[in-house]
Amino acid sequence: MEEALNFYLALIHYPVYNKEGKVVVSSITNLDIHDLSRLVKTYHGRALYMVTPLGAQRAMIERICAHWKSGFGASYNPNRGEALELVRVVPSLDTLEKEVRGETGLEPLLVATSAREWEGRFIGYRALGGKILDGDRPVVILLGTGWGLAEEVIRGCHYLLKPIKGMGRYNHLSVRCAAAIVLDRLFFREE
């Protein structure tokens, strides 16, 4: 099998904001696991990290993946299992960084995404795609669930991608749609 590109997608369930702006642990959404693993597989990333401190939620993700990788689902729909091979479940961003360091021998570059404007070290989509294709350093793209990544996570990242703006004033994409747009913007060039 050809080698994957040197990037990881991470779906963060803590610390994220709820709609009152409080830092909370959000719950797993079943469809996120499927949609995002298929997305990472399509854009040839190394892994989808599901990050949650709740043990019961981590166990649930493992159970769902097992169903499609080796249970009834594996024969019913092998495409799903193939994508779910990329799912890794960890309790924290620290564990994620340790794993990527262990796997690649290099310090990962953390890139935050946000629907809000922040002051910070912005990186363009093409520029980040270029860094990934260069392959010098593993890139981890962080997506927040709920009402987005907590400020402490964003401040701890090396770079921040510009918010996705549509064509009007409304700007409330699901994390599944936002993730798809981010990965496509990194790599797609129309001839």
Place this chain on the structure above:
Amino acid sequence: MEEALNFYLALIHYPVYNKEGKVVVSSITNLDIHDLSRLVKTYHGRALYMVTPLGAQRAMIERICAHWKSGFGASYNPNRGEALELVRVVPSLDTLEKEVRGETGLEPLLVATSAREWEGRFIGYRALGGKILDGDRPVVILLGTGWGLAEEVIRGCHYLLKPIKGMGRYNHLSVRCAAAIVLDRLFFREE
């Protein structure tokens, strides 16, 4: 309110393929309604059409929308209701075309999407985005659920968008992710 762009997104539940390649009616997925209405709202389209011949499924969509537009959900999360205002439920593509014709006084341009290669009149993403911004003729972008739009629908469209290719050989995106990538490709230009 500023006027919407002259395009519609249509999620087709019949006729589509199932995984054995048979033409079937697919079931509604609750999250499609939310994700795709928020997507159309973000890219400032006129409406999201949910197309299914099954009356009970159409009634279910109307019930879900009512919950978020005027039920408990409207106060709990007004952003959802705002997006769901764009949802229209119709039994067939014919009804959809009739509605768009009635609303705009013009013959809509039908554009198919497919994960497979077909012979046909392809149109580029930028070119289609340009047509929409020109606003001469309403554009309807058709997305298939299940294993994709039936050939008869694709053949009946004026244009076909090229399949979304990622960076590897795997190419199984969810309809939510595929829709997001399509709309972003129409309009996004990185400075």
